[in-house]
Amino acid sequence: MSTVLQTNNLTKQYGSLTAVHSLDLSIEEGQIFGLLGPNGSGKTTTLGMILGVTNATSGSFNWYGQIPSPEARKKVGAILEKPCFYPYLSAKKNLQIVAKIKGVTEDRIAEVLQEVGLFDRMDDTFETYSLGMKQRLAIASALLANPPVLILDEPTNGLDPQGIVEIREIIQKIAASGKTIILASHLLDEVQKVCTHFAVLNKGKKLFQGSVKDAISGQTIIEVGSSNMNMLKAALENLSGLKSMVLNGSHYRLEVEPEVTMEYISKTLMAQGITPTHLNKNEGSLEQEFMKILNQHA
């Protein structure tokens, strides 16, 4: 597996404010990489630097091990912040400009517009588009040169639920085709549904980088309820593999080792004459992990 993007001590300062603080990121081929962080954490600034439109204060980065160049950018399809097109031009003409810049033929314009469901509207001007359509056009534009790498910055920002679902389906389709995707978002749910790897940024610093699967499977939550909560409490306290336990309404919420199964808990309780009335297992979510990471560094 080869490294698509590598940043070394990448730093951006605006006056006294350090928007990105010596960032080291490494993204491998085929990853769907989520760049997470609250608003203002430096996600867009980072993407701006690796796309050659924001001048880094110090540090460096490279694409496929090579010094950044316009040629390297032609192999990346990217949207930064919001879709940027000529408002008085039709979708088709806007994509013709992109095709000319990237030096590819215009054959794929119809194809990518079809892919995002804008084929019927390709002769309408960009300014007449709804926000959802603008986002979809931006994705079509990023796909135009069939690049191995896509960068999407908050692609569902400001969309209604239906629009969000549409964009997510498009992203999942692209992900399935084997492209490397860098997805900046503050929507954890979105990243969890799509991404394989993620990094957490806050105030310009990287707090964490790892795989989504590991982060989620690290935590298993089991909820147990019974008619006799006192007996239940006593029994659970001696359970092996228990990490923590809190009373949550009518049941206990246990954080346990991944090896602890519901069957095991059920058997243990039965052996002590307790019948569980409520038994439920929750896989961890990225949201919990994310809050944990932010709190650890707070």
Add this chain to the structure above:
Amino acid sequence: MLRLFQIEWIKVKSNRSFWALLLLYILGVYVLCSIGTGLMNMTSSVNGQQTMDLSTMNMYNFPNTWHNLTYIASYLKIFLSITMIVGISNEVQHKTLRQNIIDGMSKVEFIISKVINAFFLATIATLFIVAIGVYFGNTYADNMAWEVVSQRLDFVGAFFLQTFTFLVFSLFIGLLVKSSGLAIVFTIAYSFFIETFFTWIFLDSDGILAAALPMNALDNLIQFPVSLSPTTEVQNTVGLKEILICFIWLVVDIGLSYLALCKKDL
């Protein structure tokens, strides 16, 4: 180069404000250049006694036509400059400039594409002034022989250089000043007053330093075509030194535009 021209052409072709401003410029040049038809028939009389007869003053007589018309038209190049500034400001505001770079255009290529745009506008302006010269000359000139018409065509070349350089200067201002309104006001103020006042007050309107300032350099290419006093002679050819200074500004303005673009966080 062709690729950059094609890109610029797609951007410009459907841009209504671009064509509207160009049309305004062309109409303005036509109207200003037709002043001479009124002057020819103008006489002024005091108490029934004729004091002035301008009918002998035909500004369309070759070879002076080229000097007269290019001088008059040069006052309207500000319209073309506005076209340029609005174009750049829109690219910055709509962040299409940023998207162009993200898509893989280099900053040099972006500047070249805008210089091509300026070249295109200057070419249209020059072709139009030639057309106007031929039209009015054909109607009013005493002599349309090629030997006469082809004299002093260097003023037409100077007009092209002047317009082109001014447009590249506007490109630089458009990239430097964020708001298009401010950039336009600055360009108008600078080209009409600021430099003139500066020259008066600090440089006594004379010397190599005065001639080297960007607007003076443009103005000196095509000077006032009428002699105001018996001691001053009217320019009859475009000076080599003036052309050289103008060329230097052309290169400097392109360089400054590139630097302004590189310094910018888009």
